[in-house]
Amino acid sequence: MKAEDIEKKLQSITENGQHLSPILPEGIKNYLIDIDGTICDDIPNEEPERMLTAEVYPDALITLNKWYDEGHIIFFFTSRTEAHREYTERWLKQHGFKYHGMVMGKPRGGNYHWIDNHLVKATRYRGKFTDLVDKEVTIQVFDDEHHE
Secondary structure: OHHHHHHHHOEEEOOOOEEEEEOOOOOOOOOEEEOOHHHHHHOOOOOHHHHHHHHHHHHHHHHHHHHHHHHOOEEEOOOHHHHHHHHHHHHHHHHOOOOOEEEEEOOOHHHOOOOOOOOOOOOOOOOOOOOOOOOOOOOOOOOOOOOO
């Protein structure tokens, strides 16, 4: 799927006659997936020569390609820099990952707290990629008096 194909999936939204940012249809997810330590060995940016030989996590490859084939959007969101893009794309292609794009330069260090006007769901990788399951957890939210 090309970028223009993703654009075709987006649904226009208006409020009070004004256009808002478009959304994906119900059931289609925008997956933002880390690379190092999530789909392969954890390689620090300071050792880019290891990026070409990182061991792939087979369950990640199978699961992500399945999601891609189901029509979901797959983007890698990585702390690797633009200088690492060529190595990263070569490695992803070599291992057969299907994806739509990459966002480089994610802040390093973890402990992310993403704030957005769209629904954001976060899943911490703990050593195994599978289909996602429902689990009730406590999250922090803004006190907007709408605790849903």
